[in-house]
Amino acid sequence: MSSWGGFEEPQRLEPPSHGRYALNTLLIYAESAIKYVENTVKYGSPNRPEDLAHIEGRYMRRLSWPATAPRDRAGMASLLDQVEIGRLSDGPLYTSTIRIRQLATLTKTSGVGTCIGLAAVACEYLLNKGLSGVALMGFNQCNHALVVLGLSSAPQAAEQFSRTGAAPRSWGSGAVICDPWYYEWFDVSQWRRKFPHIVNATLNAQQLQGVPDMVSAKCLAYF
Secondary structure, three states: OOEEOOEEOOOOOOOOOOOOOOHHHHHHHHHHHHHHHHHHOOOEOOOOHHHHHHHHHHHHHOOOOOOOOOOOHHHHHHOOOHHHHHHHHOOOHHHHHHHHHHHHHHHHHHOEOOHHHHHHHHHHHHHHOOOOOOEEEEEHHHOEEEEEEOOOOOOOOEEEEEOOOOOOHHHOOOOEEEEOOOOEEEEHHHHHHHHHHHHHHHOOHHHHHOOOOEEEEEEEEEO
């Protein structure tokens, strides 16, 4: 086992010979994926307050901070290749595994990622562990992306749901949510309670006013 900041990464978990993964197994995978992202994306996300505070604090204190490292939000944002991120984030599902690996590499190389880049790195980890039934989901109206584990089939290409209600129906009752940007992993039964807080963290007050109750979940990748 390897240790990530006090977290012991579990050994490779073998896929089930039949049926679906146990809920506890999926939660372990989700937690491990988030820890992996935390330890491989060097600077974090420019739109996550704790990462920004960490970057600015280290620079101000001159704690072994390289001259080429970002010093503030603008510096972090400048490392994002938005054109390439957009290209790799969209396309047919049959190319999604290749595109997500490329996006994960781009994110790790730059050391900076928004929610979709961090989610791609989590997907790469799960791919390398041999996990299946995983989707990277985007929520354009909520300006967010996260990973869903424990799916029996690919989600609908776009599925409407209430942002204050239950999770998209096609995910089923055995799904687990893995959100590297929000640093949360939980089973789908907690979606109604958790997702509104995630949206509140990703959007400012003015943006929230423009978000309808019914929003769309778009499947960006599935493996």
